[in-house]
Amino acid sequence: MTKHMLFATAIAVGVATMATTGARADLLDDIMAAKKIRIATDLAIPPSGMMDGSMKPTGSDVETAQLLAKDWGLELEFIQTTGATRIPNVQTNKADIIISTLSVTPERAKVIDFSKPYAALQSVVGCLKAVQVKDWPDLKGKTIAVSRGTTQDTALTNMKDRELTLARFDDDATMVTAAVSGQADCMATSATIVNQVGVKNPARPFEPKVLITTFDLAIGIRKGEPRLVEKLNEWVSANLKNGKLNEIYKKFHGSELPAAMLQ
Incomplete structure (x- = not known):
């Protein structure tokens, strides 16, 4: 093969590659073309996600998802998920994005991308108020109940020196049921969920006892979708600035978002 033929072949391959790349619609294009966005949200972790008396989704993550769909002019489809299945849902294209108390961690950032934080979560070990616990x-x-695959599960599992005893449940709903029914006197989850246990069973009120950490909550997106991440970042910034995300958080969690997040 002559040099001219090699050069021509190289150009042809390059053009073909560019055409193939350009023809592939990315996820943002797919969402806008479908006029629908599929959002993975756990509807069994009040007050972030739950069902109301009419069996309609409600909660802070639900209203955040609804606001996003409304702002983008899209139909919203909730994809029911649990703590353990949130990330696989976007990796396998069962959902477009995750809005489901998803904490930003270095481990998760290796397998998915995150938007700017839209809320915050205080991760704690909570116990019955009558249980005397002040520190680790x-x-x-x-025995500490924990939802499998959550940041609390990971954090406590890695605390080998503390000799903690964990009881793992498949999701937050079964973990809360265990606490309400007396199967567990301590649980590792968000401070909000700990406080909700007493609402379900006033005879067994729980309270946060030991702080694990405070996490930023963000929207999860599969790797390789920079345009979608950029558009989500713009949306988060706008709705933090106009106060809508803070209003949603305060409505369900009873407190303001961190001041630094609203600046």
């Missing part, structure tokens, strides 16, 4: 050593010998 007080938890030794006590």
Whole structure:
């Protein structure tokens, strides 16, 4: 093959590659073409996601998802999920994005991308109010309920030196049921969920005892979708600035978003 033929072949391959790349619609294009967005949201973790008396989705994550769909002029489809299935849902294209108390962590950032934080979550170990727990050593010998695959599960599992005893449940709903029914006197989850247990069963009020950490909550997107991430970032910034995301959070969680997030 002559040099001229090699050059011509190289150009042809390059053009074909560019055409193929250009022809492939990215996820943002797919969403806008479908005029629908599929959002993975756990509807069993009040007050972030739950069903109201009419069996309609409600909660802070639900209203955040509804606001996003409305602002973008899209039909909204909720994809029911749990803590363990949120990320696989976007990786396998069962959902377009995740809005479901998804904490930003270095481990998760290796497998999905995140938007700018739209809310915050205080991760704690909560116990019955009557249980005397002030710090980590007080938890030794006590069984701590935790939802499988959550940041709390990961964090407590890695605390080898604290000799913690964990009881894992498939999702937050079964974990809360265990606490309400007396199967567990301690649980590792968000401070909001801990406080909700007493609402379900006033005879067994729980309270946050030990702070694990405070996480930023963000929208999860599969890797390789920079245009969608950019558009979501613009949306988050606009709705933090206009106060709508803060209004949603305060409505369901009873407190303002961190001041630094609203600046």
